[in-house]
Amino acid sequence: MGKWFARLYDMVLAPIEQTKFKKIRKSLIGKAKGRVLEIGSGTGVNFPFYQLALHVDAIEPDHYMRKKSLKRLDKSEIPIQTHLVKAEKLPFADHTFDTVVGTLVFCTIPNPERALKEVQRVCKPDGKVLLFEHVRLNHSKFGPLQDALTPVWSKVSEGCRLNQNTVELLQNAGFIIHTIEEHFKGLFLVIKCVNEERRTQLPSITQQSVRH
Numbered sequence: 602m603g604k605w606f607a608r609l610y611d612m613v614l615a616p617i618e619q620t621k622f623k624k625i626r627k628s629l630i631g632k633a634k635g636r637v638l639e640i641g642s643g644t645g646v647n648f649p650f651y652q653l654a655l656h657v658d659a660i661e662p663d664h665y666m667r668k669k670s671l672k673r674l675d676k677s678e679i680p681i682q683t684h685l686v687k688a689e690k691l692p693f694a695d696h697t698f699d700t701v702v703g704t705l706v707f708c709t710i711p712n713p714e715r716a717l718k719e720v721q722r723v724c725k726p727d728g729k730v731l732l733f734e735h736v737r738l739n740h741s742k743f744g745p746l747q748d749a750l751t752p753v754w755s756k757v758s759e760g761c762r763l764n765q766n767t768v769e770l771l772q773n774a775g776f777i778i779h780t781i782e783e784h785f786k787g788l789f790l791v792i793k794c795v796n797e798e799r800r801t802q803l804p805s806i807t808q809q810s811v812r813h
């Protein structure tokens with residue numbers, strides 16, 4: 602990511618962060634317990650919201666974003682260590698984390714399938730995966746519109762795909778999705794999963810959809 606993207610990121614998002622995202626982040630991040638991995642921690646916007654974690658390893662491959670996030674470390678009461686690495690190749694041992702967190706990130710990771718395999722590997726069996734993501738809408742007009750806008754949008758927003766179907770990604774990877782909360786008519790989802798092997802063809806997904 603460029604220097605300017607990192608400089609402008611918080612400023613551009615500030616209005617929506619204050620009015621909507623802050624509440625969502627606070628509630629989601631507040632549920633992260635034990636040893637926590639945060640994927641693509643960007644400018645560290647989630648750092649102040651950790652309450653129950655014992656230790657957070659925050660990975661962020663962009664030098665400028667990570668540098669900005671260092672200024673937020675002292676806003677957290679929880680010890681946080683940042684790492685300049687990609688989600689596709691995590692420098693952690695198998696079954697290290699109790700909780701993995703990701704916000705607005707699976708739209709940008711170039712190989713999200715590979716990243717989810719790594720999440721599965723480093724997360725403990727039965728560990729939690731807590732996500733807040735924007736996704737492709739299941740709507741006859743807006744879904745195709747997101748498809749059409751994605752090539753241009755991803756050029757100006759450092760690779761972000763407007764039409765990422767993160768729920769499908771998670772299901773294909775074998776995560777058990779426990780709840781999906783819809784915000785902004787389903788454009789943003791809070792997804793809570795468990796790192797379990799999908800067992801059989803039996804309906805193993807407990808999906809509870811909450812609209813906001």
Ligand SMILES: C[S@@+](CC[C@H](N)C(=O)[O-])C[C@H]1O[C@@H](n2cnc3c(N)ncnc32)[C@H](O)[C@@H]1O
Nearest residue numbers: 641642643663666687688704705706709710711
């Ligand atoms: C839209 S920003 C979101 C930042 C932050 N999580 C938030 O909620 O504001 C996407 C982040 O994903 C990071 N990213 C891009 N490729 C990545 C990868 N391969 N692995 C991990 N993070 C990545 C970017 O550098 C950027 O900081």
